[in-house]
Amino acid sequence: MASLEFASIRDIRVFLERKEISVDELLDFYYGRFAKFDKKIGSALELFDKKSVKDRTRSETGLLAGIPGLIKDNICIQDRTLTCASKILAGYVAPYNATVIDKLSAQGAFFIGRANMDEFAMGSSTETSAYQKTVNPWNAQRVPGGSSGGSIAAVAAGLIPWALGSETGGSVRQPAALCGIVGSKPTYGLVSRYGLVAYASSIDQIGVATRTVYDNALVLSAIAGTDVKDATTLKNISAVDYTRNLTGKIKPGLKIGVIDNALHADGVDPEVAALLKNALKEFERLGAIVEYVKIPVMDYSAAVYFILSRAEAASNLARFDGVRYGARSADAHTLSDVYELSRSEGFGPEVQRRILIGNYVLSVGHADKFYNSARQVQHIMRAEFLKTFKEYDLLFAPVSPAEAFPFGAFANNSLQMDLQDYFTAAANLVGIPAVSIPCGFTSNKLPVGFQLMGPDLSEELIFQTGYAYEQVTQWHANHPEL
Amino acid sequence: MAHITRDEFIKLARASYIKIDEDDIPRVMQSLEAVLSYASILPDIVTQYTHEHEVPPAIVNCFRPDTAVPFAQREQLLALAPQREENYFVVPVIIKQG
Numbered sequence: 390m391a392s393l394e395f396a397s398i399r400d401i402r403v404f405l406e407r408k409e410i411s412v413d414e415l416l417d418f419y420y421g422r423f424a425k426f427d428k429k430i431g432s433a434l435e436l437f438d439k440k441s442v443k444d445r446t447r448s449e450t451g452l453l454a455g456i457p458g459l460i461k462d463n464i465c466i467q468d469r470t471l472t473c474a475s476k477i478l479a480g481y482v483a484p485y486n487a488t489v490i491d492k493l494s495a496q497g498a499f500f501i502g503r504a505n506m507d508e509f510a511m512g513s514s515t516e517t518s519a520y521q522k523t524v525n526p527w528n529a530q531r532v533p534g535g536s537s538g539g540s541i542a543a544v545a546a547g548l549i550p551w552a553l554g555s556e557t558g559g560s561v562r563q564p565a566a567l568c569g570i571v572g573s574k575p576t577y578g579l580v581s582r583y584g585l586v587a588y589a590s591s592i593d594q595i596g597v598a599t600r601t602v603y604d605n606a607l608v609l610s611a612i613a614g615t616d617v618k619d620a621t622t623l624k625n626i627s628a629v630d631y632t633r634n635l636t637g638k639i640k641p642g643l644k645i646g647v648i649d650n651a652l653h654a655d656g657v658d659p660e661v662a663a664l665l666k667n668a669l670k671e672f673e674r675l676g677a678i679v680e681y682v683k684i685p686v687m688d689y690s691a692a693v694y695f696i697l698s699r700a701e702a703a704s705n706l707a708r709f710d711g712v713r714y715g716a717r718s719a720d721a722h723t724l725s726d727v728y729e730l731s732r733s734e735g736f737g738p739e740v741q742r743r744i745l746i747g748n749y750v751l752s753v754g755h756a757d758k759f760y761n762s763a764r765q766v767q768h769i770m771r772a773e774f775l776k777t778f779k780e781y782d783l784l785f786a787p788v789s790p791a792e793a794f795p796f797g798a799f800a801n802n803s804l805q806m807d808l809q810d811y812f813t814a815a816a817n818l819v820g821i822p823a824v825s826i827p828c829g830f831t832s833n834k835l836p837v838g839f840q841l842m843g844p845d846l847s848e849e850l851i852f853q854t855g856y857a858y859e860q861v862t863q864w865h866a867n868h869p870e871l
Numbered sequence: 872m873a874h875i876t877r878d879e880f881i882k883l884a885r886a887s888y889i890k891i892d893e894d895d896i897p898r899v900m901q902s903l904e905a906v907l908s909y910a911s912i913l914p915d916i917v918t919q920y921t922h923e924h925e926v927p928p929a930i931v932n933c934f935r936p937d938t939a940v941p942f943a944q945r946e947q948l949l950a951l952a953p954q955r956e957e958n959y960f961v962v963p964v965i966i967k968q969g
Contacts, residue, residue, distance in 0.1 A: 481951060482951065484944050484948060484951070620933055620935075686916065686920065689912065689913065689916050691909075692909055692910040692913055695906050695910050696913070699906075703887065710888070711953060712952075712953070712960050712962055713948075713951070713952055713960055714948075714953075715951075715953070717953035717954065722963055723963050724962050724963050729888045729889070730890065732887075732888050732889055733890040733891075736889070741891070741899075742899060742903065744887050744889060745880075745883055745884060745887055745889065745899070745903060748883055748886060748887045749874075749875065749883055749903065749907070750907075750910075752883070755874075758911070758913075758914055759907070759910060759911075762913035762914045763910070763913055764927050764930075765926060765927055766913050766916050766917060768925075768926070768927035769917075769920045769923075769924045772923075772924050803902045803906075804905040804909060807906065
């Protein structure tokens with residue numbers, strides 16, 4: 390049997406099937422990896438008791454039978470603590486399972502623990518977690534990206550073969566690119582949000598972190614589908630095997646549009662741009678037609694995202710009031726105190742800042758200028774992207790403008806931190822699927838990724854294309870030395 | 872152009888039930904101002920594209936019928952309350968009795 394350290398789910402399934410390893414040995418192996426390396430990485434907020442992990446699975450067969458994963462701490466697992474990496478939810482125990490947890494459990498998956506994240510998924514570095522720091526496995530002085538930094542760092546470090554994260558503006562793809570793994574954001578409505586703590590409901594979507602494209606497609610196959618518990622899931626979505634077209638060949642005549650105004654935007658590091666252009670040459674070698682296309686309105690996606698996400702966050706986070714659940718300030722003597730002190734002590738500075746912006750842009754006198762304009766530009770963006778997809782099968786763009794940055798790099802410039810979502814937020818706002826795939830390393834030995842975006846429900850084509858690229862480049866075979 | 876005055880900021884924080892320490896107000900105001908300034912271009916973009924695109928559909932609320940159904944997890948939810956008394960969430964007295 391080959392080494393388990395960075396084995397893919399695909400390989401692990403074979404090991405289990407051939408009985409080269411048992412489920413117990415596999416669990417022991419990953420618990421051992423966490424014990425050995427997670428003091429340094431800081432990816433998990435909690436590892437569950439091993440016996441309870443095994444006892445809770447609903448199936449001994451299925452796509453992920455016996456294969457453990459790590460779950461971002463904003464996805465409910467019944468009777469497990471859930472904090473969203475916030476003090477305001479300290480001690481909260483989820484009373485029900487998210488639909489994705491039920492679905493994965495039905496496929497035999499194990500949930501080994503809770504992944505660290507930016508508080509309430511608000512951040513691009515996992516630095517806003519109220520509990521701990523997570524480092525980039527490639528360089529402990531650098532951030533892993535965010536907000537799903539714990540999920541992504543654990544997978545990149547080989548502590549676990551897969552993890553769930555969530556995306557509102559790029560929170561799976563951006564850390565995946567910065568840590569050298571595959572991160573996906575499905576079509577809005579393909580995966581149920583039931584049991585995902587809401588940040589900006591109209592664009593939130595659960596995403597998958599894995600080390601290979603095949604594994605990503607496999608986990609998505611387990612969680613996709615219509616859900617009666619989430620009215621925003623798409624109707625009549627039946628089970629799809631997203632691995633079925635992973636042949637190593639691209640679709641004949643595939644046309645890839647390179648978003649010129651993204652690849653050549655100010656602030657894109659020349660080293661990153663060069664690696665992305667190398668990837669485009671590979672696609673041409675694979676037989677794709679690669680052309681440059683401009684989508685000028687994409688340049689405003691960060692502005693739209695700032696307004697819509699903060700507005701929805703202000704509304705969604707109004708429920709945290711210290712009355713029904715979560716932390717209540719010990720100093721509160723009036724009802725007004727309960728609200729104000731509990732929220733002020735419970736929410737960190739970034740969450741408070743986003744709530745304030747959200748309430749401002751929704752207020753009388755400002756809603757037209759900000760919120761309503763943002764919605765209109767979002768509508769225009771979707772129309773422009775759909776128009777572009779009449780010409781191109783897929784679109785290609787950077788994920789992050791630069792390699793992973795040092796801790797504290799944007800401590801005094803919150804706008805620059807917010808702008809880490811510059812290239813990723815468009816897919817969320819437009820509702821289309823996008824997958825981040827590794828494409829090389831900078832001279833600092835830090836990973837870089839590109840993203841492929843496609844029209845609604847084009848996940849199969851994105852995975853097929855990404856898989857073909859992965860097979861000829863083998864960037865996924867590089868792993869950090871811990 | 873500044874989008875928010877100090878008085879507006881204080882009112883906004885109060886309405887959001889968030890207490891910002893006096894010393895932090897300038898810094899938080901500045902970070903809000905940076906985002907609002909960055910996004911203030913959006914109305915111009917709408918004007919620029921209006922001739923090409925229809926306005927987005929109005930936001931509508933989707934509600935399911937408000938029907939009472941059996942619920943087995945009341946105790947589990949009440950157990951999460953910071954303070955409870957029997958089947959009620961406890962909050963401080965709002966109106967003092969005379």
